Amino acid sequence: MPAQLVFLSGLILGYVAWLLCFGAYIWPRLKTLDLFEAQRAIATLHSFRFFxxxxxxxxxxxxxxxxxxxxxxxxxxxxxxxxxMLALLSAKIRPLFWLFVVAFNVAGTIDILLDYYHAVRADLPSIAGELGAAYAIPVIYVPVLMITHCVAFYLLVRSQTVASRPLIGKAA
Incomplete structure (x- = not known):
């Protein structure tokens, strides 16, 4: 099997596996948390991106x-x-916490999208073996990072929508 196909299959299967895991175990738990605790859990996962x-x-x-x-x-x-990490450290100063939550999610999402762009431009799938031990990062770790960024944005938007409903109801 060509290296490109192995790498791309691994990447796609990484997303599939994490979406299945997320749907069965993580999302049900995140939904029970308030917005602050859910974002704090997501920030904790992303604090390990120094890896x-x-x-x-x-x-x-x-x-x-x-x-x-x-x-x-x-x-x-x-x-x-x-x-x-700054989001986690600023948890007691809520306005600062929310600023860092938005910042790490925007920066992290842009980083992953630009990494995909650079990987395609550099034809990384055809030389995926050059990743060595780091091969696990794009096929196992990156999918859950991108999924949690999407969830973090969804939760932020949903909380704004829920918060604005009483105001809309009073205006009507």
Missing amino acids: GLVIVLPGVVGSHLPASFAPFAAYGDLATAILA
Whole structure:
């Protein structure tokens, strides 16, 4: 099987597996939490994104991993992890917490989308073996990160919609 097909299959199956897991175990639990606790749980997961720095370590990844891909992806993950940690550290200062929640979700989503773009431009699927031990990041870890970003945005939008309903009802 060609490397591109193995990599793309792994990536797609990573999303499928996480969506199944998320639907069965994580989403039912998140729905029982208030918005603050749900966002705090999501921020906790994203605070571990510093792990993405591993793709700039020689010996962990192959020497032929495109230079246009690895540093951008690694430092985007680091920035997102720091923003998520700042959200967690500012939990007692709610306006600051919400600012960091939005910031890490926007930064993290943009990072993943740009990483996908750079991976396609660098033809990463055809040289996926160059990821070495870091191969697990895009096929196992990135799908749950993207899914939780989508859920975080959904919860934020839903809370705004729910909060505005009483105001709309009074105006009518």
